[in-house]
Amino acid sequence: MGIANNFQDKLKKISKQAKDTFDYAKMEIKIKSYGRECKKRYTRMGMLVYECRKKGSAVNGEEIEHICREIDKFKHKIKIIQRQMEEIKEKDCSVLDSDDCSKKEKNKVFLKKKDSNSKDMEKEAKLLKFCPKCDVGNEPDAEVCVKCGHKFE
Ligand SMILES: [Zn+2]
Known part of the structure; x- marks a missing residue:
């Protein structure tokens, strides 16, 4: 029961980590797309200014202000996502810890295997x-040592 619970906890942890990794990737994509949106608006502003210069007309301040506000919105969104990503990164440290744990767990299994091996060897032994004379292992029902011929009592 305890082992099963432990396993489920681990499974939960692993799926949580996978979800975090997935979220992290999604966040990166979002930041990139918001960055592109910002760039588009910078370009539009530049084009507006350039067109106005060409036409010799005044730059439409309202339009510029509107675009700037949109850029501000995207930058704000990027900041929020970056903060969430930082949180996940902090969690990643615990991911490393649990990696250590799984290594320890593996070692335990390895040790268990070794234990059972040595038990088998003990059994065989x-x-x-x-032989008390030459220390050679003989068949359990041997009457004399196969190596030195010592007589078993
Ligand atoms: Zn012997």
């Missing part, structure tokens, strides 16, 4: 009859 118990089955052997060791």
Whole structure:
């Protein structure tokens, strides 16, 4: 039960991390697109100013103001997203921690494997009859040592 819960927690954590990574990527895309929107407006303003100079007419202040406000809006949106991205980055540190945890977990499994291996070896060792003279392992039902011929009692 405890193990199952632990596993579910881990699964939740992993899917949360995947979601964060996904969100992070989405945020990056959003920032880029907002940046492009800003650029478009800068270009439009530049074109307006250029056209006015060509025509010899005054720059439409209202139109410029409107475009500037739009740019401000996009910049504000970018700032909010950047803040959210910072939050995810901070979480990423804990992602690293849990990576450490999974490494430890893997080590545990490895150790367990090693343990069971050594237990198997112990079992095998118990089955052997060791010669007190030369330390060679003989079959459990051996009467004499295969190496030195020592007689087992
Ligand atoms: Zn022997």
